[in-house]
Amino acid sequence: MIKKLEEMREELAEAKEENRRLRESLSDVADKYGSLRAHFMKLLQERGGGKLHQAEDEVTRRSHQLEEEEGGSTVARQFVDLRPALSAKEESHNTELSTDDQDNSAHTNLDAGEMEVAASQPKTTQQQQPPDHEATMKKARVSVRARSEARMINDGCHWRKYGQKIAKGNSCPRAYYRCTMADGCPVRKQVQRCAEDRSVLITTYEGTHNHPLPPAAAAMARTTSAAVSMLLSGSTSTADQPLLGSNSLLAKRTLPLSSASVAMISSSAPFPTISLDLTGVPNSLPQWRPSTNIDPFRVLPFSNGVAPSLASFGHHDQQSHFSGLQMSTSCLTAGDEGGATSEFLPMKPHPSGPRSLAETVSAATAAVANDPNFTAVLSAAISSFMNRNGDGRE
């Protein structure tokens, strides 16, 4: 009994330590984000002129509004500051593009910025969307990797298991859960252990809740919904990109946050999936990982020495494909053409060699500018994870 208590105490100490590390990381990200944002706004001012001031004011106003509604943390506040300003018309238009029920009451739980992400896409691109785009959105998913011995992550919602399967390529069974907090809630999740590291639990969310959520669940829901919106923004801008090879269904975007870490997002037809790594790698940040439509649980690798702590994952057969996406600010090579594109293609050596720091920063800010909701997603996910750690491990 005493031994067990001691074990529990040790686990608690470990959890606290991990929590502390994550907070430090988050603080570091916030700092670096602040400087990046400052640079971004400076560039915008240089390029755009007065309208951007209005946009910035509007963004700030909305952010503060969100804070009041959600009681967001200081860091989260910093993260959401990049949200775009939108007209009411655009917002209403894009509500139609959100996942699942259009009259979904869960949208009241989700911050307005999530609707704004879709709205931030140029109208021309939206008009080019294929007719089944809405259906695609319903399939958009967010995958969260977290280290846990528990059967599944406690995200605050009530889930009912409705199926289990052994997926190809992973001997661990995949469990299917449906949200039971309200009748007809369309949200589903899949839980599976990572084949390579069974201590890692991979949870994939799909859909939007149609009911009010408890705070703990709200954070995760924000992550899901916002990430779905972010996927929309990616797919709309990349759907017709001829540069994507015929065998490349992935549309990828990376969002450099610091010299040692990169946030990633990708979409893949027909199930665009964002993977968020919360496995608590020391001195690293949560990582957005692209997944394939073949198996949304499959972990794609990060590689190379840019972020050594992340290099231990993955399938080597795809390593080269994504290695270029894992880049520091000194080797960022995509997303800067035209300043607005966020398309990150499978990496090829840049013909002109390493770019200047100015170009790199420009590319980075362009990427962030094109993914205004990324920060909100990231902060929601991190806060969710921290809440979990703060409550003690499962």
Next chain:
DNA sequence: CGCCTTTGACCTGCGC
């Protein structure tokens, strides 16, 4: 008794 998990069957989409 209600809710949940388990598990085999079934459905569907996709590639060949």
Next chain:
DNA sequence: GCGCAGGTCAAAGGCG
């Protein structure tokens, strides 16, 4: 058309 794989259904049984 066929086979495969992912996803879902629903009956049966367990548990509090």
